[in-house]
Amino acid sequence: MSNIKSFPTSAKLMHWISALLVISLLFVGVSMIQSMAPWQHTAIKMHQSIGVLVFVLVLVRLVNRFFFTAPALPSELSRLQQLAAKFTQVLLYVLMLAQPLSGWLMRNAEGLPVSFFGLFQLPTLIGFNYQAFGVLRDLHGILAWSLFVVIVLHIGAALHHGLIRQDSVLPSMLFKFRSRK
Amino acid sequence: MSNSTNDSTSIIKRYAVIFVLMAGFVLAFLYAAGMFGGRGVTAQQFVNLQENEKPNVSFRRAHAKGVCLQGEFVASGLLAPFTTAEFFQKGNYPFIGRFSIGGGNPTAPDLASGVRSLALSFTSDSGQRWRTAMNTPTVMAVRTPEVFFQQIKLLTPDPKTGKRDETKIKAFFAAHPEMAEFNQWKENYVASSSFATEKYHSINAFYLVNDNGERQAVRWAMVPQAEPQPLDENISDSHPDALQIELAQRLENDVVRFDVLVTLANDSDDENNPTVAWPAERAVINAGTVVIRAVEPQQGSACNGINFDPLVLPKGMEATADPILNARSAVYAESYRRRARESFQQQADSQKTGQQKAGAQ
Numbered sequence: 001m002s003n004i005k006s007f008p009t010s011a012k013l014m015h016w017i018s019a020l021l022v023i024s025l026l027f028v029g030v031s032m033i034q035s036m037a038p039w040q041h042t043a044i045k046m047h048q049s050i051g052v053l054v055f056v057l058v059l060v061r062l063v064n065r066f067f068f069t070a071p072a073l074p075s076e077l078s079r080l081q082q083l084a085a086k087f088t089q090v091l092l093y094v095l096m097l098a099q100p101l102s103g104w105l106m107r108n109a110e111g112l113p114v115s116f117f118g119l120f121q122l123p124t125l126i127g128f129n130y131q132a133f134g135v136l137r138d139l140h141g142i143l144a145w146s147l148f149v150v151i152v153l154h155i156g157a158a159l160h161h162g163l164i165r166q167d168s169v170l171p172s173m174l175f176k177f178r179s180r181k
Numbered sequence: 182m183s184n185s186t187n188d189s190t191s192i193i194k195r196y197a198v199i200f201v202l203m204a205g206f207v208l209a210f211l212y213a214a215g216m217f218g219g220r221g222v223t224a225q226q227f228v229n230l231q232e233n234e235k236p237n238v239s240f241r242r243a244h245a246k247g248v249c250l251q252g253e254f255v256a257s258g259l260l261a262p263f264t265t266a267e268f269f270q271k272g273n274y275p276f277i278g279r280f281s282i283g284g285g286n287p288t289a290p291d292l293a294s295g296v297r298s299l300a301l302s303f304t305s306d307s308g309q310r311w312r313t314a315m316n317t318p319t320v321m322a323v324r325t326p327e328v329f330f331q332q333i334k335l336l337t338p339d340p341k342t343g344k345r346d347e348t349k350i351k352a353f354f355a356a357h358p359e360m361a362e363f364n365q366w367k368e369n370y371v372a373s374s375s376f377a378t379e380k381y382h383s384i385n386a387f388y389l390v391n392d393n394g395e396r397q398a399v400r401w402a403m404v405p406q407a408e409p410q411p412l413d414e415n416i417s418d419s420h421p422d423a424l425q426i427e428l429a430q431r432l433e434n435d436v437v438r439f440d441v442l443v444t445l446a447n448d449s450d451d452e453n454n455p456t457v458a459w460p461a462e463r464a465v466i467n468a469g470t471v472v473i474r475a476v477e478p479q480q481g482s483a484c485n486g487i488n489f490d491p492l493v494l495p496k497g498m499e500a501t502a503d504p505i506l507n508a509r510s511a512v513y514a515e516s517y518r519r520r521a522r523e524s525f526q527q528q529a530d531s532q533k534t535g536q537q538k539a540g541a542q
Binding site: 026030033036040112135 | 206220221222223483504511514525528
């Protein structure tokens with residue numbers, strides 16, 4: 001077992017940025033599909049652009065993952081808990097990639113491109129397909145709720161480690177401001 | 182580890198902290214998702230009202246009956262000083278379009294509807310899109326989606342009794358003087374015998390943006406080049422598809438043309454208020470000619486899959502803050518979501534029956 005206690009700063013930084021962005025996107029997403037207010041149109045544009053940002057960020061995080069050794073889970077944890085922890089993390093990555101991808105495909109199926117803050121457009125992955133839009137639009141909603149549930153489990157587990165077990169898991173993802181000399 | 186781990190009250194407190202944080206997070210999300218209401222009138226409520234408990238599966242929830250069109254916009258280039266939009270630079274731009282009548286019934290008699298519409302969708306190779314949905318009325322009856330919702334609710338017969346509350350309707354009309362201009366239009370409007378001889382209005386205003394970043398508020402109208410005529414003798418005016426038949430006959434002989442007349446607002450016009458028409462003396466620019474060459478039934482044609490969302494705008498055009506304009510976009514999206522899903526379901530079902538039939542042989 002390695003004695004690495006903490007994630008590298010790059011991983012921490014990207015973790016917290018994607019946490020903020022993904023949670024914002026989920027909240028804005030479920031709100032904007034109901035709203036008829038003028039902010040709704042801006043929200044949809046921002047939702048797309050930030051979705052692109054998250055997609056890229058998650059890809060960078062995945063690549064980054066190969067360049068460091070993650071701190072090991074506490075050995076006191078049962079095999080089942082270790083497996084559950086790994087599984088949730090993999091699921092988070094899968095959902096964080098599948099969700100922006102389904103949004104991108106859904107937009108293309110509607111015959112529209114995805115724009116990144118009005119600066120440039122993403123390539124069109126699939127052509128105009130009305131029925132495919134029907135499926136992808138539903139999928140985007142289902143993935144959003146799935147992602148929210150997994151995030152709730154992830155936060156719940158992190159708080160359990162931090163406040164109840166008080167082991168090394170939560171601090172491994174926190175910035176240690178005081179320990180800096 | 183700290184000693185307090187063994188302290189049971191401290192453990193309970195910590196569990197309480199976790200519980201409060203998690204519950205707060207989950208409840209906030211459910212609130213955002215509209216589970217507790219309190220979000221005003223939603224796009225879902227609006228489309229539910231349009232369906233009035235009898236959705237016409239896989240059809241548009243509003244303007245359900247229509248035909249698909251093919252044609253091109255021959256831009257004059259006269260609007261180019263006001264906008265960088267690709268489709269207004271001098272040239273020819275193909276479109277997919279749709280003529281429709283108001284209402285949610287896909288088999289309603291054409292001539293019974295009080296509103297007719299023309300919608301166009303432009304796609305360019307450079308990735309630009311423009312979609313516009315125009316109606317025969319010159320203005321909206323009301324200013325906000327909430328009031329619009331109230332209005333439709335009052336005018337829609339109760340799904341159970343089939344009746345409307347006329348006293349409430351009168352009270353509503355009295356409470357909304359902004360309806361005056363719309364009502365005046367309605368009184369003076371005489372429906373013609375053809376889709377090709379109606380005038381179609383953008384109703385809401387938009388901004389044109391030019392090279393210097395200057396914004397100009399505009400509305401536009403498609404003004405027919407053909408003169409209204411009595412309905413051709415060989416078409417019965419009791420035929421439910423009278424307008425569709427008339428259009429098909431007309432297109433056998435010639436194309437159908439509309440002038441695209443764009444009205445420029447001045448400082449005294451409120452671009453965010455769709456209930457008031459701008460004075461007739463405002464400058465009008467002829468942006469070009471819409472030429473309709475072919476008509477097709479909507480089922481199975483390209484226009485059926487298009488959501489004519491008025492907020493799909495090319496670079497060089499922008500939305501105003503008109504609340505009705507934004508509400509149109511939101512409501513169209515919800516209608517589109519529902520019918521796209523239903524259409525997929527129908528396709529999947531018919532494939533299944535097809536396979537079963539093939540298997541039985």
